[in-house]
Every structure is written in structure tokens, then in C-alpha cells.
Amino acid sequence: MSYIQSLYPPEHTHCYGCGPANPAGLHVQTHWDGETGTCRYTPSAAHMAYPGVVYGGLIACLMDCHGIGTAIAAAYQAEGRPVGSDPAINMVTGNLSVTYKLPTPLGPELLLEARVKREFPRKMLISCELSAEGKVTAVGEILGVRLPS
Numbered sequence: 001m002s003y004i005q006s007l008y009p010p011e012h013t014h015c016y017g018c019g020p021a022n023p024a025g026l027h028v029q030t031h032w033d034g035e036t037g038t039c040r041y042t043p044s045a046a047h048m049a050y051p052g053v054v055y056g057g058l059i060a061c062l063m064d065c066h067g068i069g070t071a072i073a074a075a076y077q078a079e080g081r082p083v084g085s086d087p088a089i090n091m092v093t094g095n096l097s098v099t100y101k102l103p104t105p106l107g108p109e110l111l112l113e114a115r116v117k118r119e120f121p122r123k124m125l126i127s128c129e130l131s132a133e134g135k136v137t138a139v140g141e142i143l144g145v146r147l148p149s
């Protein structure tokens with residue numbers, strides 16, 4: 001199945017976090033199964049906070065773009081139409097909060113799982129858990145605000 005960001009309109013594929021067309025970006029990829037958005041990402045040595053631990057700003061970036069990808073997928077689903085169909089649903093981040101519960105180990109693949117927490121006419125509140133080696137190390141909330149089509 002295509003990842004959500006690959007279905008964004010071409011003019012919106014340059015985001016540093018998730019734009020497939022940004023050569024210097026992180027290329028976050030959100031897979032949506034109708035209930036949960038899943039993203040896997042393996043940080044590089046450059047993404048270090050201190051030896052052995054992932055930089056918290058990277059975690060915030062991953063949650064931001066994965067949260068918005070999940071919000072967009074859920075918004076299309078709520079309208080009963082495929083992601084990417086016209087008119088395009090565009091959202092930006094209105095608010096992002098992250099709680100760092102444990103140091104996130106640098107090396108293993110990270111798993112992000114995002115779900116809709118609350119849905120409003122113009123907003124989608126997404127909760128996101130990030131885990132490494134089966135342990136949740138950070139949780140976050142992302143508010144996606146829908147822009148006029």
C-alpha cells in the first residue's frame with residue numbers, strides 16, 4: 001500500500017520532515033490501516049543527543065509529520081473517499097507536544113503508532129506513541145488544522 005505522503009499534491013511534497021521530493025529531508029512515511037498510522041524510522045549517528053541516545057528534536061519532527069499524515073488519512077476516511085482524491089485535504093500543525101518518558105536508544109529502528117484522539121470540524125487531535133525495542137520512550141499529541149481547499 002502507498003504511504004500517505006506519496007499521495008500529497010506535488011506542490012506539497014517538499015516538507016523537511018516528510019516530503020518525498022526533499023532530498024535533504026527525513027522522508028517520514030505514514031502507513032494507514034483505517035485505525036492506526038504506523039511509521040518506522042531508523043535514526044543515523046548524526047541524530048544523536050548524547051552518546052547512545054536519540055535527539056529529542058528529531059523525535060518531535062517524526063511525531064509532527066507522522067501525526068499530520070495520520071490526521072490527513074483519517075480526514076479522507078471520515079469523508080468516505082480515497083486519500084489524494086479531489087478536493088485535496090491539506091492540514092498544518094497548530095500544536096505539537098511531546099513527553100520524553102525514557103531515553104530513546106540510538107541504533108534500533110523506531111516505531112511510531114498514531115491514532116485519532118478527537119475529531120472536530122476543522123481539526124484533528126492525534127495521539128502518538130514512539131517505541132524502541134518494544135519499550136515506549138515518548139508520547140505526543142499533534143493538532144492538525146485543516147486549511148480551506
Ligand SMILES: CCCCCCCCCCCCCCCC(=O)SCCNC(=O)CCNC(=O)[C@H](O)C(C)(C)COP(=O)(O)OP(=O)(O)OC[C@H]1O[C@@H](n2cnc3c(N)ncnc32)[C@H](O)[C@@H]1OP(=O)(O)O
Nearest residue numbers: 008012015065068090091092093094095122123143145147
Ligand atoms: C495553501 C497552502 C497550504 C499548504 C499546506 C499543505 C499541507 C500538506 C501537507 C504538507 C506536509 C506538512 C506536514 C508538516 C506539518 C508542518 O510542519 S506545518 C508547518 C507548521 N505549522 C504552521 O506553520 C501553522 C501556522 N499557523 C497557521 O497557519 C494558523 O494559525 C492555523 C493553524 C492554520 C490556524 O489559523 P486560522 O484558521 O486562522 O485560525 P483559527 O480559525 O483561529 O483556528 C482554527 C481552529 O484551530 C484551533 N487552533 C489554531 N491554532 C491552534 C493551536 N496552536 N493550538 C490549538 N488549537 C489551535 C483554533 O482554536 C480553532 O478551533 P475551532 O475554533 O475551529 O474549534
